Amino acid sequence: MNNTPVVPQRAGAPSRAADAARSAPVGSAGPDLPALREVLVDGGRRTAHVHADLTPILGRRLNVDAVSGALDEHGVDYFLVRGMDDRTPVIGVSEVDRLAALSALEKLGGVETCYVSQVLPRPPIVGGLTDASEAPAWTELYAAQAIKLTWFRADPTLKLILGPAYGCEIEFWKPDRAAGLLRSPRPNRMMRAVALDGTPVQVDEHRLTRLASPAKWHPPRRSRAEFDRLLPDDIDFPIDVVYTWVDGADPQWQQRRAGVRGESLHAEAASESRYINRDELKFSLRSLHLNAPWVRNIYIVTDHQRPAWLDLSAGNIFLVNHDEIFAAPDALPTFNSCAIESQLHRIDGLAEHFLYLNDDMFFGRPLAPQTFFLANGNTKFFLSQNRIPLGEKTELDSPVDAMIKNNRALIEKRFGRTLTQGSQHVPYPLRRSILAEIEREFPVEHEATMRSRFRSADDLTITYSLHHYYAFLTGRALPGRVNYGYVQLAVPDLEARLRRAEARRDWDTFCINDAYSTFAQLQHQMTILEPFMEAYFPVPSPYELRISG
Structure with a gap:
């Protein structure tokens, strides 16, 4: 679950992340529970958002909410894609809207404590994360085919830490006007192209990640009709x-x-x-x-x-x-x-x-x-x-x-x-x-x-x-x-x-x-x-x- 593991520690002993968090609170949401804490992950210090009832699927949803909210606020069209990793949400944006989307996300990085990285083309340094509030972090991304915004999220004990595996990826789909299609820059679990002039639809979350239950209600997501289909390996029975x-x-x-x-x-x-x-x-x-x-x-x-x-x-x-x-x-x-x-x-x-x-x-x-x-x-x-x-x-x-x-x-x-x-x-x-x-x-x-x-x-x-x-x-x-x-x-x-x-x-x-x-x-x-x-x-x-x- 902790896909960016805290430095190994004696079972039951306070982690160095916990020690760092106690000595270096970044923000506060109340008298008892800091909203932000500093954690030590993979040998580096990161700022994590603290959630009392954190779960992996909640971390995924919060990241989708943040990115989709920023795009909505700036009038950028987008759609949720059925990605290859059930933990990692993927949002598709037309190449035509690249600059508007990156501008919206850069503004989001300036107010949210999160990190940005290039996903495609694959960078030479794997997992290189940069503080999304720093303007230079975005200068290298204006030609990227896919990027990722990562929030580190932790429970109050700082034992459960969700990181890049749950970060929200934004990929830029290329218009093919002759075929009337938007083409994906990489594979996904569904299809490589959607209709260029397709109408957005609301899709249940279990169509986008197998971690969600079809038997439980979750807020629907903005997507395309092409992704609102059952695949042969989809499980829809209780x-x-x-x-x-x-x-x-x-x-x-x-x-x-x-x-x-x-x-x-x-x-x-x-x-x-x-x-x-x-x-x-x-x-x-x-x-x-x-x-x-x-x-x-x-x-x-x-x-x-x-x-x-x-x-x-x-x-x-x-x-x-x-x-x-x-x-x-x-x-x-x-x-x-x-x-x-x-x-x-x-x-x-x-x-x-x-x-x-x-x-x-x-x-x-x-x-x-x-x-x-x-x-x-x-x-x-x-x-x-x-x-x-x-x-x-x-x-x-x-x-x-x-x-x-x-x-x-x-x-x-x-x-x-x-x-x-x-x-x-x-x-x-x-x-x-x-x-x-x-x-x-x-x-x-x-x-x-x-x-x-x-x-x-x-x-x-x-x-x-x-x-x-x-x-x-x-x-x-x-x-x-x-x-x-x-x-x-x-x-x-x-x-x-x-x-x-x-x-x-x-x-x-x-x-x-x-x-x-x-x-x-x-x-x-x-x-x-x-x-x-x-x-x-x-x-x-x-x-x-x-x-x-």
């Missing part, structure tokens, strides 16, 4: 998110669990760390809010529990209790995630397409829904490099390996194919109809999993493995790729790994998992993990109660 969550420290939950006699066949399955609540859900929701704004509804499946910090007033987040979705009420209570996952398709109101997340999964940077789904409705899946041993189950198998072997038996019987890989711990793209079909196709094994109160070597693992292979072998899924990170908490170099993740921020998704830690290790891990989470996801989501005072 996508929801489902979490399963438990607070293992809840005394009532512990009492329910103690009252149920179950057997665990593997030490990992009985580990108390599987139920430890480190508020991962809060930070996972922050990552969702920041990096997947196209999600429609969020469902948290739980056993009559509610995080103390959770705010349901946003209108698109819902708590779902186990007894609302289980086909057999006498299978409850259950403490088996596989059993709970077998019933997710029964959530009332759930979209056909949804992402299933454990609360230790996070979106690391802005992602389009095409990361997980195809526009024809098919899902993607992400196989791990680990191989599941051939042969029957043994006592040496981990619970996951044993369950995948159960899946393997069903896939071999149904399709004659032998699966040997599990999945990466990334958000799982799922379809309700396929989950229901699996229940009908394998009723005995499916019901046995639903009735298994604790993880068992006889369970199926449906969301992690079976859905993906079944969907693939029935022509409804394809392998996908993500830049994925996995951090096991019980490692000696945990702090170094998290420091690397915070500094580079190059993971699409990542998982922070634990199954083996002792209580003493858990206490130490929290001193490292909590500051990392606050640094990586500093902006509260709409799903958190705000503490006033």
